[in-house]
Amino acid sequence: MGKKAIIFMADSGGGHRSAAQALKEAFDFLQPGEWEVHFIDVFSLLPFPFNKSGGSYRPMVTYTPWLWSFLWNLAQNRWFLDFVFGFFTPLTRNALLKLIRDYEPDLAISVHQFSNVVPVKVFRDGGWGGFFATVVTDLVTTPLAWFYPGVDACFVPTPEAREMALKAGIHPDKVYLKGFPVSLRFQPPEDKGEVRKALRLEEEATTLLLMGGGEGMGKIFPVALAINEASLPVQLLIVTGRNQGLRRALERVNWKIPCRIYGFVDFVHSLMQASDVVLTKAGPGTIYEAITVGVPVLLIDFVPGQETGNVDFVVRNKLGAFAPSPEKVVAVLEEWLSAPALLDEMKAQARKLANPKASLEIVSLLLEKAIL
Structure with missing residues (x-):
């Protein structure tokens, strides 16, 4: 295998991993045996105790949905995201640079809203010259964190998500409306x-x-x-x-x-x-x-x-x-x-x-x- 890709995802809920697996399956289908694809849990890059934050998703949305709603709406403000990403960039810099050294990826893909801004900035500052793409896995009310103009491509599943990407400043030539990535096993049954x-x-x-x-x-x-x-x-x-x-x-x-x-x-x-x-x-x-x-x-x-x-x-x-x-x-x-x-x-x-x-x-x- 001469080519390498990393896919940033998270196990908070099953949707991000499913999308990542669907993309890996597509690599294997289109170029069998040519790609080495690695999944990177975005929360694993954080130091303790932040690396445990992915596990808070289910309890929060189950028992305190009002808190989740508050935080989600807060994160729809650019000033808040700038603060959050500014805070976490130095905390994750070494781990992200280590990814480049360990995997030497030709291609990086994000299927999680929190793995766009910081990885792109750190990778570019570290001299990485590969291709970085975002694959948005929310449909309509898409979190603002998904959209960073510095990515090389942004794939969206719906016209509503495309509109959000454009409003966030991503150049129209970088935005592609392709649908939602699901495994090729999901097909209408013949019988x-x-x-x-x-x-x-x-x-x-x-x-x-x-x-x-x-x-x-x-x-x-x-x-x-x-x-x-x-x-x-x-x-x-x-x-x-x-x-x-x-x-x-x-x-x-x-x-x-x-x-x-x-x-x-x-x-x-x-x-x-x-x-x-x-x-x-x-x-x-x-x-x-x-x-x-x-x-x-x-x-x-x-x-x-x-x-x-x-x-x-x-x-x-x-x-x-x-x-x-x-x-x-x-x-x-x-x-x-x-x-x-x-x-x-x-x-x-x-x-x-x-x-x-x-x-x-x-x-x-x-x-x-x-x-x-």
């Missing part, structure tokens, strides 16, 4: 029944997939109970991710409907291909994985700030609906189950909006622009 058979599910039953990202976040438990109590004519698949407490609680439920409970799995694409509806919080990665597969989305929760606009995105584009309470979830599902044509319309709209080859297009353009 949904065959996928269900492989998963040992009921082949003819209407199937609901309930999930909350890699961390099992959101209102999964009360929504699952409401669907169970309503005895809807469905089979229910629940992915709890890394949330072991949630999984144990669900396993104690007396289920009236067919139900399968999964922890953290690497076959979410198959579960989506087996499903007729995906119920989830408004995480951008899960939304785009679902619509790429061609499945309507019923949003049950959202993180204030960066996920607020995702609700409107889904509703406005007729990709699904938002149900803020378990009772509303049941009501929407009853409406959808009684109107198959409505589900078909949402599936068609999903296929129209999704770009299953987004990761390939992003990496292809990166290779072209970086002249590698």
Whole structure:
């Protein structure tokens, strides 16, 4: 392997890592065996105790969403970001320069909002002459920290994100609207029944997939109970991710409907291909994985700030609906189950909006622009 790339990401939530893996997969697909791709957790570059801050994401948005909303809105001010990045630049300089020495990357990619300004400045000051690209993994209400005019390219998933990039001062020639990078495994199924058979599910039953990202976040438990109590004519698949407490609680439920409970799995694409509806919080990665597969989305929760606009995105584009309470979830599902044509319309709209080859297009353009 003669070429090297590093991808800045974080494990606070599962979306950043999923996007990074999708890009790595694209490198392997387009130039097999030619690229050595390394993932760098942006928080690991910080000294103690700041290197532990990534773990505060789930507790904060779960138990103190008002605090997260306050901090998110504060970070939409350029003066605040200048202060934060000015503070952390000297704290991370040595670690970032060590990355250059250790990996000698030809290409650096950021899929996290906090790994744009500081790495670009430190890399350039350190004499690195490679190509630096940002791949934005928020959809509509995108944090200002994503956008730094000093990057060589900025890939955005939606027209709204493109507008934000331009307003932040990135030159139009550097901004590319390519969609959201998802794994090539997320494709519409040729035969949904065959996928269900492989998963040992009921082949003819209407199937609901309930999930909350890699961390099992959101209102999964009360929504699952409401669907169970309503005895809807469905089979229910629940992915709890890394949330072991949630999984144990669900396993104690007396289920009236067919139900399968999964922890953290690497076959979410198959579960989506087996499903007729995906119920989830408004995480951008899960939304785009679902619509790429061609499945309507019923949003049950959202993180204030960066996920607020995702609700409107889904509703406005007729990709699904938002149900803020378990009772509303049941009501929407009853409406959808009684109107198959409505589900078909949402599936068609999903296929129209999704770009299953987004990761390939992003990496292809990166290779072209970086002249590698």
